Amino acid sequence: MSIAEVSRADAVLDSIERCHREGWSDGLPVIPPLPELVERHVDASRRGAQDVVGEIPPAWGVATVERIAANAVMAGCLPEYLPAVIAAVEALLDDRVGLHGVQCTTHVATPLVVYNGPVRRLLDINGGHNCLGQGHRANATIGRAVRLVLTNLGGARPGGMDKATFGHPGKFSYCFAENEEESPFPPYHAGEGLTAEDSAVTVFAAEAPHNVNNHGSSDPWSLLDTVADSMATLGNNNMYLASDYVVVLGIEHARIVADHGWERRHVQQYLHERARLPVRRLRIGGMYGEDVGRNFWARWVRRDDPDALVPVARAPDDIKVFVAGGAGRHSLVIPGWGTRTSTRSFDPQGAR
Amino acid sequence: MDRLTLVSPVDVRAADAVSLAARRNDLSGCRLGLLDNRKGNANVLLELVAAELAKQGAAAGVMLEKRIFSRPATAQNLADLAASSDAVVTAVGD
Numbered sequence: 001m002s003i004a005e006v007s008r009a010d011a012v013l014d015s016i017e018r019c020h021r022e023g024w025s026d027g028l029p030v031i032p033p034l035p036e037l038v039e040r041h042v043d044a045s046r047r048g049a050q051d052v053v054g055e056i057p058p059a060w061g062v063a064t065v066e067r068i069a070a071n072a073v074m075a076g077c078l079p080e081y082l083p084a085v086i087a088a089v090e091a092l093l094d095d096r097v098g099l100h101g102v103q104c105t106t107h108v109a110t111p112l113v114v115y116n117g118p119v120r121r122l123l124d125i126n127g128g129h130n131c132l133g134q135g136h137r138a139n140a141t142i143g144r145a146v147r148l149v150l151t152n153l154g155g156a157r158p159g160g161m162d163k164a165t166f167g168h169p170g171k172f173s174y175c176f177a178e179n180e181e182e183s184p185f186p187p188y189h190a191g192e193g194l195t196a197e198d199s200a201v202t203v204f205a206a207e208a209p210h211n212v213n214n215h216g217s218s219d220p221w222s223l224l225d226t227v228a229d230s231m232a233t234l235g236n237n238n239m240y241l242a243s244d245y246v247v248v249l250g251i252e253h254a255r256i257v258a259d260h261g262w263e264r265r266h267v268q269q270y271l272h273e274r275a276r277l278p279v280r281r282l283r284i285g286g287m288y289g290e291d292v293g294r295n296f297w298a299r300w301v302r303r304d305d306p307d308a309l310v311p312v313a314r315a316p317d318d319i320k321v322f323v324a325g326g327a328g329r330h331s332l333v334i335p336g337w338g339t340r341t342s343t344r345s346f347d348p349q350g351a352r
Numbered sequence: 353m354d355r356l357t358l359v360s361p362v363d364v365r366a367a368d369a370v371s372l373a374a375r376r377n378d379l380s381g382c383r384l385g386l387l388d389n390r391k392g393n394a395n396v397l398l399e400l401v402a403a404e405l406a407k408q409g410a411a412a413g414v415m416l417e418k419r420i421f422s423r424p425a426t427a428q429n430l431a432d433l434a435a436s437s438d439a440v441v442t443a444v445g446d
Contacts, residue, residue, distance in 0.1 A: 007354065015356040024361050038359045057424075061363030070361035101422030152361045288392055338422060 059155025109337030127177035129326030143173030184258030385437030394445025
C-alpha cells in the first residue's frame with residue numbers, strides 16, 4: 001500500500017472519528033458530511049442550501065436544507081431521500097406534535113415516521129415483511145436522518161436535554177410505509193384530507209411497537225378485542241393523557257376485518273369502545289395516581305365513579321389505523337407520548 | 353495526513369445560546385416567582401424551595417402553573433412572572 005493510500009484511509013477514518021468526538025453521531029459510524037456529498041443531497045431536493053425549514057426545539061437550531069442534508073449524508077441516505085426527510089422534519093414542527101416536550105421528556109417516546117403514496121415505491125420504503133426491522137436502506141436511513149436532525153439541530157443529546165429514562169431502539173430509526181397494495185382499506189392519508197395519489201408523511205411521538213398475536217380469531221370482534229386489550233394497559237401514557245394512538249393491523253388481520261364488511265372507521269369505533277380501563281384501576285398509576293381529576297381524560301368521563309370506563313383516546317378518530325407488514329397473524333399497537341399525529345403531503349421529487 | 357473538510361450538521365449559534373442565569377448574591381426583598389410545570393410534586397418541591405429561600409429574605413411572589421406540562425411556558429406566563437418577580441424558580445415534577 002502506498003503512502004498516499006495510507007494517508008487517504010487515515011483521513012477518512014479521522015473524519016468518521018471526528019463525527020463521534022463532536023457528538024454528531026447516534027453511536028454508530030456515520031458517513032462524513034463532505035461538502036461534495038452534502039451538495040448532491042441539496043441538489044436532489046431542488047431547494048436552496050440556505051432555505052430554512054424551521055427551528056428545532058429545544059435549542060432552536062436553524063434547520064437549513066444544507067444542515068438537514070449533512071445529517072442525511074451522515075445517516076447513509078441516498079440524495080433522493082432528502083425531500084422525504086425534510087417533509088418529516090416539517091411535519092414534526094406541527095404544534096400538535098409537541099416536539100419541544102418530546103425531545104426533553106423522561107418518557108421513551110421518539111418520532112415514528114410513516115410514508116404513504118407514490119414516495120413509497122419511488123424510494124423503496126418497506127411496508128411489508130419486517131418493515132420495522134433491519135434490512136431496508138430507506139427505512140433505516142430516513143428514520144436515522146430524522147433522529148440525527150433532532151439531536152444535532154434540536155440539541156437533544158442523551159443525558160443533556162434529552163432526559164429519556166430509557167429511550168427505545170426506535171431512537172436509531174423508526175420508519176415504515178403503509179402496505180397499500182395489500183391493504184383492504186383505502187390508504188391512510190386518504191382519510192386525512194389528502195388523495196391516494198399524494199405522497200404523504202405522518203409523524204407521531206411514539207412508544208416502541210407492542211406485538212398483538214392472534215392466530216385464533218376469524219371474526220373482527222374477538223380479533224379486535226385482543227388488539228384493544230393490548231392497547232389499554234395501566235402503564236402507557238394514553239390512559240392518562242388520552243392522546244392519539246397508532247394501531248398497525250397486519251395484512252391478515254386487516255383482511256379478517258374487511259371480509260366482514262368493516263371499514264377503517266368501524267375498527268376505530270370498536271377499539272374506542274373496547275380499549276378502556278375503569279377509573280378504580282387507573283388510580284394506581286400514571287402521572288397523578290389517586291388524584292384522577294388532573295388526568296386529561298375526555299370531559300364526559302365520570303371521574304368520581306370508580307367503575308366509569310376511560311378510553312385510550314378522546315375520540316374514535318384519534319385511533320390511527322394503518323395496515324402494514326407481511327404474512328402472519330400479528331398486528332401492532334403503538335401508544336403515544338401524549339400528543340397528536342401530523343400528516344402532510346409533499347413532492348417526493350423535491351422543492352415545495 | 354490531509355484533514356477532510358466537513359459540513360457541520362449543527363447550528364453552533366443555537367448550541368452556544370443556552371446559558372444559566374446569573375446567580376443572585378442577595379435575596380433581601382427579592383420578590384420570588386415560582387413556575388410549576390404541572391407534573392406531580394412540582395408544586396411540593398417549589399414550595400419547599402420557596403420556604404428555604406424565604407429564610408434568606410426572599411418575599412413570596414406569584415406561583416403560576418403551566419396548563420400543559422409538555423409545552424413551553426406561554427409568553428403571557430413569562431410576561432406575568434417578569435412583571436411581578438425579581439427572580440423566578442421553576443421545577444419539573446415527576
